Amino acid sequence: MPTTRPSRTTVIAIAVIALFMLSGIAAEFYTDALWFGELGQEGVFWRTLAWRWGVGAVSAVAFLGVLWSNLMIARRIAPLRPTRVVDSSALRWEETIARMREVVGRHTNTVALGVAVFAAFVAGTAAAQSWEAFALALNGGSFGIADAQFGRDVGFFFFTLPAFRAIQQWLTGALVVTLLLTAFVYLLTGSIRPWDRWRGFDPHVKAHLSVIGGLAVVVQAFGYWLDIFELDFSPRGQVVGASFTDINAQIPAYYILIAIALLSGVALIVNIKVRGWRLPAIALGTWVAAAILVGGVYPALVQQFRVAPNEVEAESPYIERNIEATRKAFGLDEIDTRAFPADESLTADDLVDNQRTIENVRVWDPSVVADTYRQLQGMRPYYEFYDVDIDRYTLDGERRQVLVSARELDVTRLASQAQTWVNQHLVYTHGYGVVLSPVNESSGQGYPQFLVKDIPPVSDTDLAIEQPALYYGERTTNYVIAGTGLAEFDYPVGDSNAETSYSGSGGVEVGGFVRRAAFAIRLSAPQILFSGYITPESKVMFRRDISARVSEVAPWLYQDSDPYPVVADGRIVWVVDCYTASDRYPYSERYNGISYIRNSVKVTIDAYDGTTTLYAFDPDDPLMEAWGAVFPGLLTDAAEMPDEVAEHLRYPADLFSLQADVYKTYHMLNAKVFYNKEDQWSLPGESADGSGTPMDPFYVLMELPQEDQEDFMLMMPFTPRTKANMIGWMAAKSDPGSYGERVVYTFPKQRLVLGPEQVEARVNQDPVISQQLTLWSQRGSGVVWGNLLVIPMDDSIVYIQPLYLQSEQTAMPQLTRVVVAYGDKVAMEPDLATALLSVFGEAERGDEGQGVADAATAWSLYEKAVEAQQAGDWGAYGRYLEQLGDVLLELSGEASVTVEP
Secondary structure, eight states: OOOOOOOHHHHHHHHHHHHHHHHHHHHHHHHHHHHHHHHTOHHHHHHHHHHHHHHHHHHHHHHHHHHHHHHHHHHHHSOOOOOOOOSGGGHHHHHHHHHHHHHHTTOHHHHHHHHHHHHHHHHHHHHHTTHHHHHHHHHOOOOSOBOTTTOOBHHIIIIIHHHHHHHHHHHHHHHHHHHHHHHHHHHHHTSBOGGGGGGOBOHHHHHHHHHHHHHHHHHHHHHHHHHHHGGGGOOSSSSSSOOHHIIIIIHHHHHHHHHHHHHHHHHHHHGGGSSSSHHHHHHHHHHHHHHHIIIIIHHHHHIIIIIGGGHHHHHHHHHHHHHHHHHHHTTOTTOEEEEOOOOSOOOHHHHHHTHHHHHTOOOSOHHHHHHHHHHHHOOSTTEEOOOOEEEEEEETTEEEEEEEEEOEEOGGGSOGGGOOHHIIIIISOOEEOEEEEETTOBOTTSOBOOSEETTTTEESSSOOOSBOEESSBSSOOSOEEESOSSOEEEEEETTEEEEEOOOSSOSEEOOSHHHHHHHHHHTTOTHHHHOSSOOTTOEEEOOOBHHHHHHHHOTTSEEOSOOEEEEETTEEEEEEEEEEEESOOTTOOOBTTBSEEEEEEEEEEETTTOOEEEEEOOTTOHHHHHHHHHSTTSEEEGGGSOHHHHTTOOOOHHHHHHHHHHHHHHTOOSHHHHHHTTTOEEOTTBOTTSOBOOOOOEEEEEEOTTOOSEEEEEEEEEEETTOOSOOEEEEEEOSTTTTTOEEEEEOOTTSOOOOHHHHHHHHHHOHHHHHHHHHHHTTTEEEEEOOOEEEEETTEEEEEEEEEEEESSSOOOEEEEEEEEETTEEEEESSHHHHHHHHHOOOOOOTTSOOHHHHHHHHHHHHHHHHHHHHTOHHHHHHHHHHHHHHHHHHHTSOOOOOOO
16 A cells, blocks of 8 residues: 655644644743852752653563563463464454554564563653652651551651552552563464463463552552551541541451462462463452452441441540640640630720730731822832731831732833833843831821832831832733843832843843844744844843742742832841642641641842742741751741841741631530530631631731730631630731740630621621721712621720721822720710720820820820811811810810810
């Protein structure tokens, strides 16, 4: 049959496509190497490749050796023989084998080698994906904790067991593929004759295939042995971990299956000297029956008839194991538990002692104020505030809780005619500065009171930003080329623009033709080759998204969802909390697919030059230590973090939320109470079945009850599982010296303490507040509620919630009211000081002659008077001055008046 040769055009097209694909792979490889070199992490790049390629190569070579040797044995001991048709029913077999022989022809060895190489390549590629398991197995250490069932160190389950499982799966795959392909060779040579039934195997074929099959069965016995240890992750019982049935039925079943599998393997090998296939058939049949009856049916019967009727007694010891392991795995065993009276005896005089807490109560919700930031500080359409974060700074000698947000650049918001390649990648290269405002202050118009604002940044405090340019950010995803012959846009100045030229160390130098071509291919930008603006010294900056940057350097880390900017030593530095996590902690419950987590690494990224540093913060985390051994030099000791950055570290909200979610069940230490879920908690907003939207934790700057040191911390209240009242709350400290300390305060169970949802319902049902809300809604404004804050003061709980009004035309929320709820009192006033005064009344004057509510009211009136003066509203200015005079007279003790807010 004549063959048609492909045309020259087709050949050229195929060659061009192949060249293009190979050039793309080469360009990506080369530029990746350059990128890691820019970060000073060449070792990470080459070690990752060495591990991946090493594991893949060893696997492929071993696979090829096993497969090729068996194929050659089959080829040599089974010379080609003609097929002999026994009856007409075998005609189709004869025709099929004849066609296959015709296809192979005289190139049997070549075809066999090609098939073996291809299979080895596939096996090596698959094994290379498991390089992390082997890297950790060779570098992992001990946890110093033995699992409750087998007495093995937890490190065995993290590091050794996954590698053993990978080896077992590889051996199984190699032997099965070898068995099938070897049998196929025998089929082609005529040594296997399917039409001849049991006599259709030559003796040497039977021997060869029996040995391979026997080895495969022995490997399965090894798999059963691994299955025994993986019962520590069994979900069969009430909790994760080896349960009563697993230990008393499943483990014995596995040992029986191991014995049967080994005997079956021996039977296959012994079958070499026994006629027929009866012996291995009996052995394999026994194995299959045992797998069903002993491995499946028997444990199910034990669970149904032995455990289910007496589950509490049967499972209690294993529930205790689960409680202990889960608390350790999620870091809950170090939580300090304290009683909290939650009484309602707080007075105005007590507020004086909590003045610092009151001064830092957050009346600006980060999710709400972002819209206001965009309207007031966006300056130009292409600037964007993607996220507003909470932090604390010492400003003019005073420690204050603040909101901070970075002003990033979004080139997609340039005018359509301005979205040229030059503008998007050479001119508009960076964002500019941050905005910072206190959490507890607002202007007379209800907008944030900015402490750092505008472009270039103007600071009303001693906080200075010397390098405000942001070349790296949360959403800075496009590549840029800086330091070109074309001036970069720096920031807008009236009708013109300030310009700059990048002088930092970030980015990869463009270099000569080879680098240009590589970047042009990788970035799909032929302009890089031909642009006259680009010089060899120009810097290509890609992977500017801080999340992508961390993922590329350390893909084994889990990142927190909320990185935040820090102004340190005049520069803007991004901080990213990262976690080591696993699902391999024995007996630990799994939440979101993990059963172990540590906030072991904190990453800083300089917003100007992209310097990326991974700081190791938990020397007691064996998982982090193992990765540090895999990549020596990647992790930097936490002690080397600059103090200017370290003082802004926060306990991460993602970790805190996860720990709170676990703790609401795992605060119960008694197995029987745990089994019945008698004291299970929930998060406010979460329904009894676990659905709903739970309340987010919130940062506060305050002193904990019975403590005399102010701390920046996260808080989260708890409610009983089926009720809305509060039962306790958790706090996690963030300041240096006490970082990571967690405290849970529990309320008396015989006293009802209103929960957040109940307080919100009471606020909405208040007739005065309800009437005012209805009135605002009728005037074309939308009411936006901020987060309800649960603030402990002394032995009491005070609820504070801000309220904003937002025009239907413009998304620019204004702080309009603050609600304070305490006991059976609820007040909604224009500011926090007035609301507190309405709820608690005036404090008695002490030696200093003033109360907290009076002083706060005076300051509020003074600010309003100044703002009215600046706005030219002289009527309001006079009223505020008059009220301020009355308050000052009262503070001096010369008069007692009532100030209308």
